[in-house]
Amino acid sequence: MTTFYLTRHGETIWHADHRYAGNSDVPLTRHGLGQAAALGAWAVDARLDAIVASPLSRARRSAAPSVETTGLSLRIDDRLVEIDFGDGEGLTPAELAERFPDEWAAFGEAPASNPLPGGESGRAGIARALPVFDEFVEEFPEGRVLIVGHATLIRLLFCELAGMDPDGYRDLLPVLGNCSVTTIVYPWATESRAAHHPRIRLLGFDVPPSRAAI
Numbered sequence: 001m002t003t004f005y006l007t008r009h010g011e012t013i014w015h016a017d018h019r020y021a022g023n024s025d026v027p028l029t030r031h032g033l034g035q036a037a038a039l040g041a042w043a044v045d046a047r048l049d050a051i052v053a054s055p056l057s058r059a060r061r062s063a064a065p066s067v068e069t070t071g072l073s074l075r076i077d078d079r080l081v082e083i084d085f086g087d088g089e090g091l092t093p094a095e096l097a098e099r100f101p102d103e104w105a106a107f108g109e110a111p112a113s114n115p116l117p118g119g120e121s122g123r124a125g126i127a128r129a130l131p132v133f134d135e136f137v138e139e140f141p142e143g144r145v146l147i148v149g150h151a152t153l154i155r156l157l158f159c160e161l162a163g164m165d166p167d168g169y170r171d172l173l174p175v176l177g178n179c180s181v182t183t184i185v186y187p188w189a190t191e192s193r194a195a196h197h198p199r200i201r202l203l204g205f206d207v208p209p210s211r212a213a214i
Contacts, residue, residue: 002137003203005046005146005212006154006182009054009062010035015178018092022085022119022152025056032062035179039148040065042181042209048072049143050136054080054150062179063148079128082150086119112156112166122156122166129157133186151176161186163198181212 010032014021028036043051043066052075053063060074067074088096096104096116106114112122136145147154155169155176161184164172176182183203204213 001185001187002133002140002142003144004133004136004184004186005048005144006158006184007039007062007146007148008151008154008176008178008180009056009058009148010039011178012058014090019090020085020088020092020096020116021058022082022089022150023056024089026058028058028061032058032178036062037065039179039181039209040069042066042212042214043146044069046070046146046214047144048146049140050075051146051148052077052080052132052136053148054078054082056081056150059148059150063146066146066148077132079132080147080149080153083115083122083125083152083156084120085116088116088119108170110167111170112159122152122169125153126156126160126166129153130160133157133161137186154182158182158184161198161200162202175206177206177208179209180206181209182206183213 010028012026012028014026016029048070051063051066051072053059055076055078063074100117103117107116115121155173156166159166159169182205185201187199188201
């Protein structure tokens with residue numbers, strides 16, 4: 001079993017204004033850089049075996065302090081890029097509701113199944129990113145891996161691995177803090193007999209790095 005630390009990148013100039021940033025490459029704010037530095041301080045004692053990030057600059061820049069403090073090389077995996085929000089990129093929820101009322105309503109009802117206009121479905125994002133976990137389990141079967149990615153994709157993957165319907169991710173997990181740490185053990189051999197049993201054990205969700213377990 002491998003321990004994964006799932007981390008959203010630091011604050012960006014779009015997120016500060018509540019704008020949807022999917023695969024658009026937008027920079028971190030000064031506050032976001034500080035959040036990345038706090039994550040790097042946490043990584044000092046985390047005994048990590050690998051650090052992997054989305055190719056977008058906000059994820060790579062957020063991973064950089066952890067790379068510096070641990071001496072590990074930064075791995076980039078294109079499959080960890082954020083969901084593509086298509087024509088919704090850069091828009092606020094109010095602007096989306098005004099420009100695409102029907103599509104925005106459908107997205108709200110089933111956001112993993114109904115993409116925004118011209119965008120990628122959440123379920124497609126799960127399918128492309130999920131193999132990353134199995135590959136790291138094979139490489140580090142008892143290891144510790146930090147993944148620096150994006151809020152929507154992390155929440156979708158979490159729901160999938162926890163045996164929950166990804167279409168409920170916005171209700172179940174409305175917020176994921178910048179550079180917070182979600183700790184899971186995967187794969188987890190559960191004894192649950194539920195139809196959709198979890199494949200992970202959750203050790204911490206959305207915990208600020210200053211308080212995250214190591």
